[in-house]
Amino acid sequence: MADEKLSKGLLDAAFKKKSEEEEQKVKEEDKATVGDIITFEKDGQQVEAIVTSARLQNSVVCDMTIMEDFDERDLDVEKTVVAHTNYSIKKRSDNN
Template sequence: MQKQDLPIEEIDKAVPGDIVAFERGNETWKGKVIPSGCTNSVVVDLSIMEELPDRDVDSHLTCINHRKYTILSRENQT
């Protein structure tokens, strides 16, 4: 069984402090996951992106579904 075939509860989810990447339009975005009460998604702080001021955004925070991001690094990797 492949990762995309597993129920969302059984795959790795990002937790606060993790750095994630996701696609929006034809661009790759990345940010740091912050604490939230979301169950099907994470809230991501985009302010870690150097090029963020060049992008058309109203806020430095965004919400991303668990199926739509890739974890780039974990805050508490052992």
């Protein structure tokens, strides 16, 4: 009986985890593409960047130097990778 309860608990946990993962997936039409301007949080700051590569499955590569105050922000890098779940699209590229 204890084994059945343990098995049921493990199955329930697995289904819950899978369900949560499915909810976090971003629809294709909501993903940024090259040239889009996105916003996201980095190092406690709201950041704006242009997408330079969208070939990764779960994220995009973007360039933050488009911000006029990039040099004053004291960010360590010019480019970064952002998961699809962690950004919002500010402006779509004219090429889309």
